[in-house]
Every structure is written in C-alpha cells, then in structure tokens.
Ligand SMILES: *[C@@H]1O[C@H](CO)[C@@H](O)[C@H](O)[C@H]1NC(C)=O
Ligand SMILES: *[C@@H]1O[C@H](CO)[C@@H](O)[C@H](O)[C@H]1NC(C)=O
C-alpha cells in the first residue's frame with residue numbers, strides 16, 4: 522500500500538473513530554492488576570503462548586536480551602518482539618488500525634505524541650499493571666491507556682583508549698582539538714530525541730557552539746546505536762558521541778559521563794496494549810514483568826520504590842535533565858518540523874538506508 526493511501530486510510534479511521542465522542546465510549550475504569558506473575562503466565566499460555574511487541578530502536582538485535590530473559594522466566598512463552606524506528610512503527614500501527622486488522626499486542630515507543638491520539642481513537646486498552654501506584658504520575662496516563670516502562674537517556678559515550686585520559690563531560694569539551702574528525706553523531710533531523718538534545722544544547726551554548734561543532738567535522742549517521750559501534754571500534758577512527766545510550770556501566774573500552782551543567786535528554790519509553798490485541802493477557806504479563814522492581818533495578822526507573830543506580834540521583838531529581846519535557850516537545854509537531862529543517866539546511870538530509878540494515 523502506498524504511503525499516501527495508508528495515510529488517507531488512517532485519517533479516515535481517525536475521523537470515524539471520532540465520529541462519536543470518545544467521552545461516550547464508556548471504557549470501564551481499569552482496576553489495578555491483582556494477579557501474580559504466575560497467574561498471568563497461566564492466562565497467557567491459554568492464549569497460545571505468543572506476545573507480539575513492536576519496540577522502538579535502531580538495531581534488529583537491540584531487544585534480544587529482553588526476549589531471552591522473558592522466555593527464560595516464563596516457559597512456554599514466545600516474545601515475538603520487532604525493533605524498528607518508532608517513527609516507522611507508529612505509521613505501520615496506524616495502518617493496522619485503519620484496516621481494523623490489529624495483530625500487535627503491545628507497543629513500546631519513543632513517539633510519545635502518538636499515545637494521547639491513539640487513546641482518543643479508542644485504540645488502546647485501559648490497563649493498570651501491578652504496582653501502578655508506585656509509577657510516577659509524570660510517566661503514566663491516569664486511565665491506564667499507557668505508561669512509561671523505563672527511562673532512556675542520552676549521555677557522553679567515549680572510547681577510554683582514545684581520549685587520552687580527559688573524559689568529555691560538557692558539550693564545550695567536544696570543541697577541543699583532540700575531537701577534530703573524531704566525533705560520530707546521529708542526524709538530529711532523523712531522530713526526534715536527538716533533535717531535542719540539539720535544541721537543549723543550542724539553547725544553552727548558542728548557535729556559535731554548533732558552528733564550532735561543524736568545524737570539528739563530525740561524521741553524521743542514521744540511528745543512535747551506530748555511533749556506539751564506531752566509537753567502540755579498536756582502530757581509534759572515532760572517539761566519542763553524545764547522541765547515544767549505553768546505560769551506566771558499559772563494558773570496556775567504552776565509558777560514559779553525564780553533563781553536569783549542560784542539559785541532556787531523558788524520557789519515559791512508553792508502552793500500551795492495543796484494545797484489539799489478539800493476546801491481551803500475554804501483553805499484560807509482559808508489561809507487569811517489565812515493571813517489576815527486579816527488572817527496573819540498575820537503571821533509572823519509572824517507579825518510586827526503586828533506587829537510582831549507585832552514585833546517581835533519581836532522574837526526576839537530576840539537575841540538567843527533565844524527563845517530562847520530551848513529551849511536550851514531541852507534541853508540537855509544527856515546531857519539531859521547523860527545527861528538523863533548520864538542521865537539515867545545515868547538514869543535509871539523513872543519508873543511508875534504515876540503520877537497521879546498515880551493518881553498523
Ligand atoms: C511476529 O511478529 C511479526 C511482526 O510483527 C508478525 O508478522 C508475525 O505474524 C508474528 N508472529 C506470530 C507467531 O504471531
Ligand atoms: C593522544 O596523545 C597522543 C600522544 O601525545 C597523540 O598522538 C594523540 O593524537 C592524542 N589523541 C587524542 C585523541 O588527543
């Protein structure tokens with residue numbers, strides 16, 4: 522189906538879903554889940570033992586660890602998880618909704634602006650996983666249509682072998698001579714969370730910082746995992762990036778820092794179950810498991826009762842970032858588009874096929 526046709530179809534679906542007032546759809550208020558994981562596991566097996574999930578990301582194997590851990594914890598279950606750019610998953614989901622042929626059970630995406638719209642369209646199941654009251658209000662829909670399931674953050678990521686002992690911390694560090702030709706960055710005009718990072722940095726350091734950055738001759742790539750692949754390479758061609766996420770304790774030779782005065786982007790990666798999901802109990806099992814305190818530990822959590830990683834504050838108490846801002850940025854599509862073209866005008870349109878297929 523052509524993109525135009527699918528967009529037309531989704532517009533039709535949106536208007537027909539809104540032909541009645543969603544306020545009169547009378548979706549029952551969701552009660553907080555009371556079943557144990559083992560009870561949910563049994564319910565999921567009765568549905569057939571498969572849960573189909575679309576997860577945002579930019580490398581096909583990015584969720585392999587999640588799949589392995591989930592399937593080991595719940596014998597008989599298959600986590601059929603597909604990674605793609607959130608901005609492509611959402612269009613494909615709109616197409617499914619338009620055709621009334623929903624086969625995805627759960628979506629976990631970066632495109633936070635989609636969720637209120639999908640809720641209005643009646644596309645999402647109101648559901649409150651166990652521990653609902655422990656999830657910060659900032660990250661969840663009050664009716665349970667969607668909730669953040671973990672926090673993603675950009676940070677400075679560098680190869681300890683090639684930075685000569687001076688870890689980059691603030692964005693001004695990247696203007697030093699040792700980073701000339703050594704930076705690899707994701708096109709801000711290809712990923713809205715990277716776009717937001719550049720907006721925050723330019724708000725702090727001004728346009729002259731960006732002009733000096735361009736004079737460092739960074740390499741621009743698609744996807745936020747590709748900079749990490751290149752920086753981790755042993756040949757030292759590239760030494761650092763600030764448009765990626767590798768957690769708090771990456772393995773050698775990588776290391777991370779977070780800017781102390783400069784701003785950085787964090788957001789709750791947000792999950793929902795489709796109202797017409799073919800395997801709703803299986804999707805509930807998956808979401809409940811993602812939100813367990815065990816699974817939330819070791820990273821910035823969406824839960825109040827999980828400590829921040831050792832040496833860090835809770836993300837809501839961290840100077841330099843505000844995880845609630847990204848959804849507001851994403852909601853203003855006209856402003857996003859203007860900013861995207863501001864950068865495209867300066868660095869050109871994103872080159873290359875989808876980062877999922879570039880072997881980097
Ligand atoms: C697994 O997911 C893919 C992509 O969403 C879908 O095409 C396929 O039908 C799913 N497989 C099963 C067994 O549900
Ligand atoms: C690190 O120091 C070595 C030796 O002084 C020098 O050759 C190299 O260019 C430096 N690398 C960076 C990234 O500054």
Ligand SMILES: *[C@@H]1O[C@H](CO)[C@@H](O)[C@H](O)[C@H]1NC(C)=O
Nearest residue numbers: 750751754755756757758759
């Ligand atoms: C260094 O490694 C990267 C990634 O493997 C590769 O793309 C690049 O061509 C290599 N550069 C040199 C100079 O060998």
Ligand SMILES: *[C@@H]1O[C@H](CO)[C@@H](O)[C@H](O)[C@H]1NC(C)=O
Nearest residue numbers: 681688773774775776777778
């Ligand atoms: C990584 O960075 C942290 C914080 O700057 C530092 O304490 C730690 O020693 C570094 N690890 C390595 C392997 O360089």
